[in-house]
Amino acid sequence: MQGKEVKQHLDLLTCEAQKICPDLTNKLQEINLWIKDKKNGLLTSKKFVSAFLIQLIQDSYVWLELKKLSSSEAQKQAYEQMKATERYWYSILFPQWLRSKDAKLYIWKKKLMAGEYEANDEILIQVLSQKINQKGGVIFQRYIADFSMATDIIVSHSQNQSLCVQLTTVDDKYVSDKYKKWQETLEFWEINRGLFSNYNPADKHYLDRIVNLALYNSNNLSDGKYLKIA
Structure with missing residues (x-):
């Protein structure tokens, strides 16, 4: 357009x-x-x-x-x-x-x-989308959710419950601070549960780990829970 x-x-x-x-x-x-x-x-x-x-x-x-x-x-x-x-x-x-x-x-x-937005996780999200779809899940992405709501992807699986997920690779010493700001953002937008995944690209299993955690928690994470995986 x-x-x-x-x-x-x-x-x-x-x-x-x-x-x-x-x-x-x-x-x-x-x-x-x-x-x-x-x-x-x-x-x-x-x-x-x-x-x-x-x-x-x-x-x-x-x-x-x-x-x-x-x-x-x-x-x-x-x-x-x-x-x-x-x-x-x-x-x-x-x-x-x-x-x-x-x-x-x-x-x-x-x-x-x-031009300061570089979409560094664009390829990652494409790969995750393929893997999530292969496992019977669905994924949704919006710039508004990313920029304003600290949500890189929204994931759902067999229970048709949506989960907001943030993907990050920050150094361990910054994880707690970023997690706190992430949770505060979700609470502001009245997002009642979410998954914060601080992954290590050097881990050869990190993609499958993110997929499995996102799908499992989309079904099972309780309301009011903001889960940190680091």
Whole structure:
């Protein structure tokens, strides 16, 4: 999607959201202000800016379609057709982001536009996604969840319960501090359970370990628990 198309979609979505969803309107207006003076070619050339905007557009269209449904029963049926991780995103986390003040939004918008986001775990997540799918699980990823909610991936398995997972490789002496900030972030967003995995890439079994822990805990971790694996 080219920069001009992105701006057009955002304008259309903002107009439509004004009729039925003030929270979405406010967030879209904030994003519009961020990009309105940027040249279309610049937006297209910024890989992760473009990827985030396209994700936001997709999520906004889905959210508006859900809001247009005439009854709670119709909404329920629509959610039941989604995978568990998508359902968790659209029914819980995305609306939570829309109605809340995101203190990190200004920071990560600035970093995205400056090209400071490098997506170092992009290949890792692709491999994890393949392995999780092979084991009958599902995985979901969103830039908003990553940047604002300390969640690299959302994972679900046989019990159709979604688990927010952060993947990190920090030195042992920094683990406790990062874990504390991670837990505080999840609690702020009312994410009631999560998995913090500080893995060692030198361990030849680390990929399978992450997959097994994510799938097991998506089924079994109790509410109110924020599990640290380091």
